[in-house]
Amino acid sequence: MKITMEVIGADAVRKDIMEIAKAPSTKKVWKAVAQVMKSESLRCFREQRAPDGTPWQKLSEGTLKSRAYRRTRGYRKKLKKIYGYQSKAFMRSKSGAKILMDTGKLRASIATKHSNGSAMVGSVLSYAKVHQTGGKHIPARPYLGVSDSGMDRIRGIILHHVKEAAWK
Structure with missing residues (x-):
């Protein structure tokens, strides 16, 4: 069949x-x-x-300082003489740093x-x-x-x- x-x-x-x-x-x-x-x-x-x-991971302190240092290039000698690394411009530049940016x-x-x-x-x-x-x-x-x-x-x-x- x-x-x-x-x-x-x-x-x-x-x-x-x-x-x-x-x-x-x-x-x-x-x-x-x-x-x-x-x-x-x-x-x-x-x-x-x-x-x-x-x-x-957060940025290291050294990276933050070097970025802020580059961003305050035009007046960094004056800032360093007067304020050291505690100026408002320097601190603002450090605090606003974005990772990988x-x-x-x-x-x-x-x-x-x-x-x-x-x-x-x-x-x-x-x-x-x-x-x-x-x-x-x-x-x-x-x-x-x-x-x-x-x-x-x-x-x-x-x-x-x-x-x-x-x-x-």
Whole structure:
């Protein structure tokens, strides 16, 4: 005895499944994912914390002094003679220092790259890796990565595009 079964519409279902499987590999999806990754990195600079929410280590006293010294360049001799390192301008410059934001070059260098199936975010600056992973005398202050809320946004983007492809 031989039983034969025919599935009506199998080719159409197979074609739909193939379309759904291809959906997240479109450049549009990965461009949106890359933008989320970049915004997460910029958020780290704003909030001075790692992507997982851990606050960055504070700047050392030596770093604070050297930054303030550079910022008071035009009148530092006068300030040092009169006030030492206790002038209001010097103290204000020290207290307003942001971590990893001395010149703003690192933050401005964050760029994205995307293609079918991938999204990347990073920096081409030579010192970017040292700040991300740490060095001999520099603590790690990770700024590249995605928080839990960022992962939720990425999942939402991919899910939206899969649903969109499924209903075409």
